[in-house]
Amino acid sequence: MNYAVLLAGGTGTRLKSSKIPKQFLELGGISVLESVVDKFLVCDKIDKIVIVVNEVWLDHAKSLLVSDKYNNVIICAGGATRQESLYNGLKLIRDKYGISSDDKIVSHDIARPFITLKIIEDNIKALDNSRVADTVIPATDTIVKSENNLFITEIPKRSQMYQGQTPQSFYLSDFIDLYEKLDKEYLDSLTDAARMFVENGYQVALVKGSEFNIKITTDYDFMIAKYLVGIK
Amino acid sequence: MNYAVLLAGGTGTRLKSSKIPKQFLELGGISVLESVVDKFLVCDKIDKIVIVVNEVWLDHAKSLLVSDKYNNVIICAGGATRQESLYNGLKLIRDKYGISSDDKIVSHDIARPFITLKIIEDNIKALDNSRVADTVIPATDTIVKSENNLFITEIPKRSQMYQGQTPQSFYLSDFIDLYEKLDKEYLDSLTDAARMFVENGYQVALVKGSEFNIKITTDYDFMIAKYLVGIK
DSSP, X not given: OXXXXXXXXXXXXXXXXXXXXGGGSEETTEEHHHHHHHHHXXXXXXXXXXXXXXXXXXXHHHHHOOSGGGTTEEEEEOOSSHHHHHHHHHHHHHHHHOXXXXXXXXXXXXXXXXXXXXXXXXXXXXXXXXXXXXEEEEOSSOEEEOSSSSBOOBOOOGGGXXXXXXEEEEEHHHHHHHHHHSOHHHHHHOSOHHHHHHTTTOOEEEEEOOXXXXXXXXXXXXXXXXXXXXXX | OXXXXXXXXXXXXXXXXXXXXXXXXXXXTEEHHHHXXXXXXXXXXXXXXXXXXXXXXXXXXXXXXXXXXXTTEEEEEOOSSXXXXXXXXXXXXXHHHOOOTTOEEEEEETTOTTOOHHHHHHHHHHTTTOSEEEEEEEOSSOEEEOSSSSBOOBOOOGGGEEEEEEXXXXXXXXXXXXXXXXXHHHHHHOSOHHHHHHTTTOOEEEEEOOTTOOOOOSHHHHHHXXXXXHHX
16 A cells, blocks of 8 residues: 655744644645645545644644545654654554555655645655655755854765755655664654665665745745745 | 955856846846845945856846946956856956955855845955855755765765855955966866865855845746745
């Protein structure tokens, strides 16, 4: 089976104008959360959708997804880190449906509401040729590295640099096997799933994202998102 | 003296919707070019402004800047590469005004019309403590490196990664000395001035840019720019 695991664990501390986490803000008449779930619902290659939410917001998330169309959607509580939240969602799948060797996971950040059907399908397709896939766009700005936040250490070749988006996609069994054998402290330090795979010997294929697939982190992003939803 | 060198050499091939280079498109009632020049005019620490334009667009650029307020603005023709265009602008300064050891250059990309007075002033100030300064913001997306455009090679630590913007600022004499002793092929390969300095042993200080200081490259960017100009 193909599962979407939607991560909404954040509490949105970088969005200064709002006390509500960004995933529950309204964008085009519905919450960001609903808008992302609806994008995955139209993909007939996704069998089930699991949403991982910060425990405090569990009831609120449930109250948004009461319509019949959300019958295949399961909501569960996240963990202390992004990686643990993802693992919680995957454990729920394993406990509820078991694991089959061809179970695929498309994990997506709820803060990216402009995900398209094509990007979701391209992620699933990429797993035919690679165990892991990561959605990226070529970096538009020159990327600069600084190890001390004061001076430039290196300016890597721009043609080799990409901005990571989500989805990040992989086989359910690979993630669980890796996660359960790795050191807890190391896992907590990881900011995304692709890194865990890259650093543990997996080949991670690039999937083409989109300029529109922005992540809502700051007030600036949310302002742009409100504009984009109006013109689409 | 402090000079602004504004780079408008591009022909804007990535902006598909327009045959006019982005720097001449209208944004908020005036051209992008004028809008950038006007930002630098309000900075009383900038003594002269040099604009480097693709030769084909020289007359057009001049026709936009006829008002008296542009009396301190000089327009010259660019070269085949970005670095050569910058050098052309600097040579013009040397030939016209001579070189003094404390002449500072704030070089800025015309495609970034949302530059602020604060960013310009911070660039000039940074040159009190460092020979070179580069304007950056912390990377919002995870940065991914791929050497073959197919698979991830590395995911560097996000906390050390920045998106380069402009201005890039430096001492006039440093640039000319370095440029005139370096190999032509190497210079042609450079996509920006900061790289030349970093790769030749200079310490380049980071100056804080802004999320709003976007570069207009694609149609998406221009659409966002039109929106931003309306709300500012």
